[in-house]
Amino acid sequence: MQAIPNPNAPMNMANPYPNPMAMPMYNMPPEIQLARAYVPDQPYERLFPLNEALKKGTLFPNLYQPYMQKRN
Amino acid sequence: MWIYEKKLEYPVKVSSCNPTLASLIIEQFGGADGELAAALRYLTQVWTMPIPQAKAILTDIGTEELAHWEMIGTMVYQLVKDLPESKIAGTPFAAHYANHGKSPFPHNAAGAPFTATYFNSKGDPIANIYENMAAEQKARATYEHLIRLSDDPGVTDALRFLREREIVHFQRFGETARLLQEYMDSKRYY
Numbered sequence: 738m739q740a741i742p743n744p745n746a747p748m749n750m751a752n753p754y755p756n757p758m759a760m761p762m763y764n765m766p767p768e769i770q771l772a773r774a775y776v777p778d779q780p781y782e783r784l785f786p787l788n789e790a791l792k793k794g795t796l797f798p799n800l801y802q803p804y805m806q807k808r809n
Numbered sequence: 810m811w812i813y814e815k816k817l818e819y820p821v822k823v824s825s826c827n828p829t830l831a832s833l834i835i836e837q838f839g840g841a842d843g844e845l846a847a848a849l850r851y852l853t854q855v856w857t858m859p860i861p862q863a864k865a866i867l868t869d870i871g872t873e874e875l876a877h878w879e880m881i882g883t884m885v886y887q888l889v890k891d892l893p894e895s896k897i898a899g900t901p902f903a904a905h906y907a908n909h910g911k912s913p914f915p916h917n918a919a920g921a922p923f924t925a926t927y928f929n930s931k932g933d934p935i936a937n938i939y940e941n942m943a944a945e946q947k948a949r950a951t952y953e954h955l956i957r958l959s960d961d962p963g964v965t966d967a968l969r970f971l972r973e974r975e976i977v978h979f980q981r982f983g984e985t986a987r988l989l990q991e992y993m994d995s996k997r998y999y
Contacts, residue, residue: 766987773990774939776983791819794973802976804953804969 811872818876819970822963823887828902831888832918833958834968835905838881839915839923842947844971848874850928850944854937860992863934866985867941870978877971882913884964935993938986942979949975 764778782799790796793803837843851871858864889902889911897906904920915923928944931937952972959965 766991774942774983775987776942776980778984778987779980792970794819794970795977797977800977800980801973804956804972806956 817880817883818873819880819967821880821883821887821967823884823961824963825888825961826891827888827961827964828892828897828900830959830961830964831885832901832905834881834888834918834955834964835885835913835916836918836951836955837948837971838878838885838913840917840951841927842944842951843915843917843923843927844874844878844881844948845915845923846927847871847944847948848878849925850930851941853928853930854941857930857932858934858937858989860988862988863938863985866981870981873974873978877974880967880971884967885913886911888961888964934989935986938982938989942982942986945975945979945982949979 764780765775769775779797779799782797784790784796785793785798785801787796793801795801839845848871851867851874855864855867855871858867892900892902892911897903905914905916908914917923929937929940931940949972952968952975956965956968956972959968
């Protein structure tokens, strides 16, 4: 088999594109200090198929946060 | 050293001749939170970063911002290239045309020319990385304004791509901030 990661690895087909905001909390630094800003490390979970990744602007479902335009 | 690829990072398919929209999206070609300011900000900050991971992320993202600048310039030009010269007067693009013709030029949507005062390099890694995180959020906000203003589906599609890249870059700078903080702490207390 190929040595490269398979971008079509098995995923939850009932919800192939989960809302990243609803995913579990990611690893924060063990010692958090005042007067600093922290961004959790991104877990390497799974990847979009490459053609979809280009369309979406990211390879990573857990970073995909599309703009939802208000209608008025 | 750079390697140039003779294609856009993301294909741009402008659907209309639209001088009004050209005069708006030029904000991201030469505005305060535009792609040129982003590219120069990150590429200028590389030298004083104390760890190789930070130098690498700034070079990578700074380079990608140049590719975004190329996309915006392409859209600006495509939106006006077929505009008959008799139809320019009276459009919001006319003031730009008076100086630059149909060439894109780095100024903002209000016509203020690009300036290096839009960004900084402090020689301080923490101050720099927080500026960069803020810059990504300001660019994201600008893209959302432009998406709301756009009535061209092809332009909107490219703007959505560029907006998502701001989110990815914010994450990368956030991860870099933590590496820098850990490095600065280790320098201070060992």
